[in-house]
Amino acid sequence: MKFREWFKSGDPWIWMIGGALSISVIMVVGLLLLIAVRGFSHFWPAPLVETTVTAVDGSQSVILGETVDSETLPADRVREAGEFIDEDAQVITRHLFKVGNRDLTGRDFVWHLEAALGEWRYPEDAMMIERREWGNFYGYPLRIEEDGETVAGGEGLWSELQARIARANELHEQIDRIERQEIGRINNQLEEIRLEERGLEHYGVTGAEREAVMADLAARRAALETEYEDLRAQRNDLQARAERDVLYARTANGREVAINLDQIVMASKNNALGLAGKLGFYWHRIADFLTGYPREANTEGGIFPAIFGTVVMVLIMSVLVTPFGVLAAIYLREYARQGPILRMIRVSVYNLAGVPSIVFGVFGLGFFVYLLGGSIDEMFFPERLPAPTFGTPGLFWASLTLALLTLPVVIVSTEEGLARIPRSVREGSLALGATKWETLWKVVVPLSAPAMMTGLILAVARAAGEVAPLMLVGVVKLAPSLPVDGEFPYVHLERKIMHLGFHIYDVGFQSPNVEAARPLVYATALTLVALILILNLTAIAIRNRLREKYRSESD
Incomplete structure (x- = not known):
């Protein structure tokens, strides 16, 4: 009887819900911890191991590098692979070493059986060099x-x-600034001159007017070419200064190698570092990862363009989706006549929220890119054709596609917020002489602002993690230029962008160097989660502030 009464009281369901919630929280926290450990532990200065490897034929070689992974395998599986091991062994342990020097050996990760390894040594004078090409050198x-x-x-x-690496990096930054900004600016202006010349032909300008314009364009081109030659000479001088210094190093096998210092990002003697040195090394590499540009097919370097592209796209999406979603919800709730047509529209909005995201990508490619973008090119950029300006995937179309994808979420959330406003509030405003318009925009909408922010929070959370539609409407593996720079009009909506979600997919599944890319997948995934969390917490703070503001005013 007591068990039956306890079951009817509903306490078991409370315990079940609490247990399910606890398990979900533990799983989420565990997943984040796994991603953090697997990702950001990659940047910690691992000990450099030197050991002797004995081959099947008895020959020996010396390797130097970092231990990445270890695993225990059945001995039969190792024998089938042609490895020689003890006949009585049941299991065998092998270790994965990151030995670098890919330009010398052809690969920078290698497995070795523990039985074939000699004594492990940790020489303090061993060094690790991060290079701009060919990966690490040990x-x-x-x-x-x-x-x-x-x-x-x-x-x-x-x-x-x-000291010389620091100088070489400074010179490299100057060279990069000249190439990306100064020479890039000149190239853009030369392209504009070329397009103006094509525009004269397209619009049929002739006579004295054409000659005057062509003379002006020729003068501008000559000035830009002179400036370009000066910049190229400056760039070549910096490059020559950067290439003067050469480091000669010896591999573990005794081979002498020459490394230009302009190809070195940083060098470290991991085994000689104390705790303070390791922490400095760790945070320096994390900072480079978050603020640097990708290298080596995205398996080296940083992810700053992907972070920047994700943030800019989400902000533009928020600016686009919020007014349309709020206005649509206000019309449906406050002005539209209730009836079967309105119920059909609401059902369509709810169903639209469940449409697979790739469908929105296909729609965005066909309608936004090819139809709208192609029409814009024909109307406003005819001199650029057949090279498209807006008739190709880009930042604006990616943001607009995501705005369409998240529009139902904002509409539904705003409608629910409007529905929660008591009827007495509206009637009290009207009784005091306010019009319906004044009641709506000065009373109802401010009170429902927290619900609108909730819709925006949900929209940002979904949009920031989408990948499938973006592959069709504007996201690429590597974008040469950021969508925001110092050139007019400063925000270039037609440019393609990088995105953290697509970057994870590309590095994880399209990388030619799987072992090198694996930790970067985890680190990028954690960065994406942290970015979404920051955006959501910002929106939540704004929502709470609005809620407290209008609650105090209503009191």
């Missing part, structure tokens, strides 16, 4: 040469190397 520094003459070696070598 070895021992020998000397630094400048224009063929030795300038550092022995005890003073490491401090001199760090």
